[in-house]
Amino acid sequence: MIRNNQSKKALIFLGFFFFLGFITILGISWANYNTFNYPNDYAIVIDAGSSGSRTYVYSWKSGLSAYKGDNIRVEELSECTKNPGIDKLNSKNDVILYFYDCLQKSSKLIPNDRKDRAYIILAATAGMRLLDITNRNQSEKILSLIREHFSESEFLFKSKDQVKIIDGKDEGLYGWISANYFAEKFSKKSDPETTIGTLDLGGASTQIAFLPSVQRENSSVTNQFFEKLRIYGSDYRTYSSSFLCWGTNQIILVYQTYLIIKNGYKPQINASCFNLQKTIEISVSSILNSPCANGDIFKYSPNIDLTKLKEQSVYVFNGNSDPDKCEEELQVLFPNKTCSYGKCTFNDIYLPSISSKNKFYAFSSYYYQMANSEQLSNKILRKNFPEYVSETKKLCSLDYNELTEINNKLKVPISEEYLQTICFYNLYISKLLPKFQINNFDNVEIGNKINGYTIGWTLGYMIDLINREDFLPQETPKRNLDKGIFVPVIIICVLFALVAFISGLSSFIYL
Numbered sequence: 467m468i469r470n471n472q473s474k475k476a477l478i479f480l481g482f483f484f485f486l487g488f489i490t491i492l493g494i495s496w497a498n499y500n501t502f503n504y505p506n507d508y509a510i511v512i513d514a515g516s517s518g519s520r521t522y523v524y525s526w527k528s529g530l531s532a533y534k535g536d537n538i539r540v541e542e543l544s545e546c547t548k549n550p551g552i553d554k555l556n557s558k559n560d561v562i563l564y565f566y567d568c569l570q571k572s573s574k575l576i577p578n579d580r581k582d583r584a585y586i587i588l589a590a591t592a593g594m595r596l597l598d599i600t601n602r603n604q605s606e607k608i609l610s611l612i613r614e615h616f617s618e619s620e621f622l623f624k625s626k627d628q629v630k631i632i633d634g635k636d637e638g639l640y641g642w643i644s645a646n647y648f649a650e651k652f653s654k655k656s657d658p659e660t661t662i663g664t665l666d667l668g669g670a671s672t673q674i675a676f677l678p679s680v681q682r683e684n685s686s687v688t689n690q691f692f693e694k695l696r697i698y699g700s701d702y703r704t705y706s707s708s709f710l711c712w713g714t715n716q717i718i719l720v721y722q723t724y725l726i727i728k729n730g731y732k733p734q735i736n737a738s739c740f741n742l743q744k745t746i747e748i749s750v751s752s753i754l755n756s757p758c759a760n761g762d763i764f765k766y767s768p769n770i771d772l773t774k775l776k777e778q779s780v781y782v783f784n785g786n787s788d789p790d791k792c793e794e795e796l797q798v799l800f801p802n803k804t805c806s807y808g809k810c811t812f813n814d815i816y817l818p819s820i821s822s823k824n825k826f827y828a829f830s831s832y833y834y835q836m837a838n839s840e841q842l843s844n845k846i847l848r849k850n851f852p853e854y855v856s857e858t859k860k861l862c863s864l865d866y867n868e869l870t871e872i873n874n875k876l877k878v879p880i881s882e883e884y885l886q887t888i889c890f891y892n893l894y895i896s897k898l899l900p901k902f903q904i905n906n907f908d909n910v911e912i913g914n915k916i917n918g919y920t921i922g923w924t925l926g927y928m929i930d931l932i933n934r935e936d937f938l939p940q941e942t943p944k945r946n947l948d949k950g951i952f953v954p955v956i957i958i959c960v961l962f963a964l965v966a967f968i969s970g971l972s973s974f975i976y977l
Contacts, residue, residue: 504527504528505527505528505580506525506526506527506528506577506580507525507526507527507528507580507583507584508523508524508525508543508575508576508580508581508583508584508585509523509524509525509584509585509586509587509928509931510522510523510524510569510572510584510585510586510587510621511524511587511588511589511924511927511928512565512568512586512587512588512589513589513591513922513923513924514551514552514588514589514590514591514593514594515551515590515591515592515593515668515669516551516553516591516592516593516594516596516668516669516670516715517549517550517551517593517669518547518548518549518550518551519547519548519549519551519552519564519568519588520545520546520547520548520922520924521544521545521546521547521548521565521568521569521571521572522542522544522545522924522925523542523543523544523572523575523576524540524541524542524543524925524928525540525541525543526538526539526540526541526932527539528583537653537698538698538932540647540925540928540929540932542919542925543575544571544572544575546567546568546571546572547568548564548565548567548568551593551594552564552588552590552594552608552612553593553594553597553604553605553608555608555611555612557611558611558614558615560611561611561612561614561615562615565612565615569619573620576621581620581621581622582620582621582622583622584621584622585621585622585623585628585931586616586619586621586622586623586628587628587629587927587931588612588616588628588629588630589630589631589632589924589927590609590630590631590632591631591632591634591637591668591670591671591923592634592637592668592669592670592671592710592713593669593670594608594631595631595633595634595670595671595710596670596710596716596756596757596758598631599757599762599763600755600757600762605631609629609630609631612629613626613628613629616628616629632927633708634671634673634707634708634709634710635673635691635693635706635707635708636693636706637666637671637673637708637923638664638666638673638674638675638706638707638708638923639675639693639695639704639706639926639930640923640924640925640926640927640930641664641666641673641675641829641921641922641923641926642661642663642664642675642676642704642706642926643695643697643925643926643927643929643930644921644922644923644924644925644926644929645662645664645827645829645916645921645926646661646662647925647926647929648916648917648919648921648925649662649827649916649917650917652697652698652700653698658677658700658702659677659679659823661676661677661702662676662825662826662827663675663676663677663820663824663825663826663827664676664826664827664828664829664921665826665827665828665829665832665899665902665904665910666828666829666830666832666923667713667714667828667830667831667832667895667898668713668714668830668831669713669714669715669716669831670710670711670713670715670716670758671708671709671710671711671712671713671716672708672709672712672713672898673706673707673708673709674705674706674707674811674817674902675704675705675706675707676704676705676820676824676826677702677703677704677705678705678818678819678820678824679821679823679824687806687807688807688816688818691705691706691707691815691816691818692704692705692706693706695930695933696933697929697930697933698933705817705818707811707815707816707817709811709812709813709815710758710763711757711758711763711764712898713831714831714835714891714894716756716758716759717758717799717894718887718890718891719748719752719753719756719758719759720758720759720764720799721739721795721796721799721890722737722748722753722759722781722783723753723759723760723766723770724766724795724798724799725737725783725795726753726775726781727766727768727770727771731771731774731775731777731778733778733780733781733782734782734784735781735782735783735784736783736784736785736786737783737784737785737786738786738787738788738789738791738792738795739785739792739795739796739862739889739890739893740783740784740785740786740787740886740887740889740890741785741787741862741864741865741866741869741886741889742785742786742787742864742865742866743785743865743866743867744784744785744865744866744886745782745783745784745785746782746783746785746886746887747780747781747782747783748780748781748783749779749780750775750776750778750779750780750781753775754772754775754776760772765801785866787862787863787864787865787889788862789858789859789862789863789889789893790859792862792889792890792893793893793896793897796893796894796897797897800812800897800901801813801814811901811902812901817902817903819903820902820903820904822908822909824909825909825910825911826904826909826910826911827910827911827912827913827916827921828910828911828912828913829912829913829914829921830914831891831895832895832912833912833913833914834884834914835888835891835892835895836848836854836892836895836912838880838884838885838888838892839854839857839858839861839888839892841876841880842861842869842872842873842876842880842888843857843860843861845857848907848911848912848913849907850907851896851899851905851906851907852906854892854896854907855896858889858892858893858896859893861888861889861892862889862892862893866886869885869888870885873885
């Protein structure tokens with residue numbers, strides 16, 4: 467009787483053990499069979515700027531659909547810089563050598579079995595826009611050489627549109643996407659009205675992009691200034707405008723050319739926007755090679771006389787530290803305010819109303835010039851627009867020796883290249899921002915990073931691409947548990963269940 471009880475207990479225990487094993491193995495197997503292993507996709511995006519190219523490698527999980535609302539996180543894996551700009555390339559061999567180092571570095575980061583899905587993209591900005599205006603044949607030649615080189619690479623190149631000059635409006639939009647991505651404004655919990663606008667001041671152009679808090683302005687006349695975007699399943703109608711020639715490198719050339727014309731093409735010219743005891747020289751060729759300065763794009767009053775301009779090979783500008791006169795001269799550069807839309811910036815460009823709800827992030831030269839002014843004045847100026855203007859004027863009133871003396875006391879002195887133009891650029895910024903209805907810094911944050919990430923337009927370009935339904939061929943992710951393993955596991959589970967059943971039945975018979 468005792469032996470029967472012991473046998474019965476053993477069978478019950480054995481049955482319970484096998485039943486528990488059946489449940490455990492089945493649960494784990496089913497969970498793994500219904501979860502997927504998403505491999506990484508990769509892309510190489512090259513920002514071909516006027517002074518150099520920056521190559522970025524991005525990565526994200528494949529098998530998801532940002533277009534349908536999946537929250538795909540894009541990660542920047544590397545950055546590689548090459549100088550000068552691509553406008554100096556002339557032959558296929560030039561192209562191969564120019565991109566060799568950065569593409570080799572990029573290749574090492576991408577697994578071999580993913581390279582044929584890794585898009586390679588080059589987008590050229592304002593520097594190439596200017597070359598395209600002055601010498602269309604040369605710009606097309608350069609782009610064709612790069613397309614040919616990329617088509618022979620190990621990366622995915624299927625359309626000539628992967629190497630192109632992007633317009634300023636798109637550059638502004640991509641910067642807006644990047645900034646809001648870093649600020650986590652595209653999450654499903656975020657209100658679209660909390661997105662931040664962007665103010666970008668580059669070397670050849672400046673951009674503004676934002677989501678107006680009032681979206682009712684929807685006339686066919688102003689629609690050209692908006693772009694419909696679909697990002698992570700949500701739709702945005704974003705305003706973006708770009709102003710070619712109003713970037714820092716070009717506007718200073720325009721200013722110097724304006725002074726040459728105003729002073730009757732004299733070789734020696736007083737310049738109110740430069741510090742006293744500072745002399746700056748520019749060559750005539752630098753003016754002639756710029757469609758902004760030579761009159762092709764920017765229109766002077768009176769018109770530029772290229773014949774008189776060429777009578778000198780070099781023009782010399784002597785600073786005289788007069789910030790008030792500098793402001794007057796800068797104001798003259800902005801075209802007379804005409805507006806076909808009721809509300810405009812300058813150049814007859816429409817600008818929607820900006821309300822207190824609109825927050826902006828100002829980066830690129832806005833940040834670098836502000837940082838230099840704060841160093842020299844030893845004050846935080848980025849939250850106080852009137853004080854920023856006031857301190858800028860104080861710096862502009864100094865002679866260059868006094869400015870240099872202050873600079874030499876800094877822990878990290880500002881380079882000569884930026885120090886000699888600090889007065890001009892900061893007074894220019896103080897005149898430019900009000901054209902965008904920015905008259906104070908209450909809703910403006912000036913910096914070069916958001917949440918630790920450096921802002922640029924390339925990531926926004928990448929995010930825009932992966933949010934398109936047809937960006938990459940659909941790829942079904944692999945299950946964590948292969949079907950060839952899952953079926954045998956189910957058979958084992960059935961055997962466990964059968965043993966548990968027999969053990970239970972046997973213990974019942976013993977009763």
